[in-house]
Amino acid sequence: MAPLLPLIFFLMFSSNSAQGPPSPGYNPSSKISTVGFDQGFRNLWGPEHQNLDQGAVTIWLDSSSGSGFKSLHPYRSGYFGAAVKLQPGYTAGVITSFYLSNNEEHPGNHDEIDIEFLGTTPGKPYTLQTNVYIRGSGDGNIIGREKKFHLWFDPTQDFHNYAIVWNPTEIIFLVDDVPIRRYQRKGDATFPLRPMWAYGSIWDASTWATEDGKYKADYNYQPFIGRYNNFKLGGCTADGHTTTSCQPPSASPSGATGLSQQQNSAMEWVQRNYLVYDYCQDPKRDHTQTPEC
Secondary structure, eight states: OTTHHHHHHHHHHHHHHHTOSOOOSOOGGGGSOEEOHHHHEEEEEOGGGEEEETTEEEEEEOSSOOEEEEESSOEEEEEEEEEEEOOOSOOTTEEEEEEEEOTTTSTTSEEEEEEEEEOOOTTSOOEEEEEEEEEEOSSSOOOOOOEEEOOSSOTTTSOEEEEEEEETTEEEEEETTEEEEEEEOOOGGGSOOSOBEEEEEEEEOTTTTTTTTTSOOOGGGOOEEEEEEEEEEEEEESSSOOOSOOOOOOSSTTSSSSOOHHHHHHHHHHHHHHEEEEGGGOTTSOTTSOTTO
């Protein structure tokens, strides 16, 4: 009887996973209008590796270059979303991302809120990495706040919506309107408050992206392609672009901070079944650097 137990547990988990998360009961994305790529963004680098078609954009990486885009305006809070479809097959070492940053404004001392898809090898699932930097740098002393997830679907089969809600009290990461992570402001030193732009990019991060750099980008499989559409930019701009008063966004149906009980239940389900790394639980980390843990 004992040999059957692993199979039983596998079937139970597979059945549970196949159902997907419980409904969050609310769709924040429905409150934000979709904008075409050229209404909200511009190419930042690698223009020859970017193709615009009816408001959607495709970017790709090959051995000569990757590509990236940037919002037209900086924001001091907002709802930032895009539907993304990832490339199947061998994508080790390749990062496909959608994120907020002020790196160009504050080089070496910037803030960042990341959704990054870490490339993978055939037969292994994609990892979605969420991260928050506060006054970080790229010199190796950056203090990341990574939480990594697998997904309850195959992100290469279709477009799925990924979003960041950032307001003065919290950051919430959403996948198809399901909250997967909430990062609260517990002090100015551990929360990004300076204006940021929204970005997307595809690039070679072979040194760390896939299993801590074990597998590198292999350009025999090039080009590596990221597809984006259904862009949503609902925020308080920081450059005087809007003259009307702006209310910081909320992910909650009440319009307040935090999440509803139903949203919390959905988030707990995701974290229970699909969270694969939590910086606060990593014994190798110096948690004096991350007091919010």
